[in-house]
Amino acid sequence: MIESHLLYQVARNPSSNMQSSHHDHQYEQMLSSLPLQMVIYFDGWYNTTWFWTNLFLYAWKARRTSYYYPPSAMEWEVVIMILLILLNGFRLSLATRGNKTEELSPLVWSMGLIVPALVGHVFFLCLQTYVLQIDVVLNSLSLTFLSTEFILSGYIGYTFYISLIMKH
DSSP: OOOOOOEEEEESOTTSOTTOOGGGEEEEEOOOOHHHHHHHHHHHHHHHHHHHHHHHHHHHHHHOTTOOOOTTHHHHHHHHHHHHHHHHHHHHHHHHHHHHHTOHHHHHHHHHHHHHHHHHHHIIIIISSSOOHHHHHHHHHHHHHHHHHHHHHHHHHHHHHHHHHHHO
16 A cells, blocks of 8 residues: 655644754654645646536537427536535645645545535446436546546545544
């Protein structure tokens, strides 16, 4: 297993004088995960790309006469797309906060928000009115990001939880 935890030095007694020896310091394990943070970072950029590409695709589909949309179907799909991008932004914000501050609650909430995000991407993968091959590629990549984030967040959340138990 790849060990992503770094060690950092924490002063044992911050009120001690500057001439304290090396033995006055304690080493603690940093629980934040660099791989998780990297996945969150790249997923943020990917979500932006996904949104603008889908917006372009809807404009293209609207101009093509060969794509007939039932009344208000395209509008609802665009609304779902906007809600999904907002959900993903909020979810990534929670995941970043939980990982960087080593707090369990935001990380668990971000994991819970993965479920509606998965449903949204499955909708765009299988159930939108016209699914193009680029839709399959874009949403499959999104599902890969979501799955990776869920696995890494679960592992890191577990280490946060164990750390909380050990401190008490």
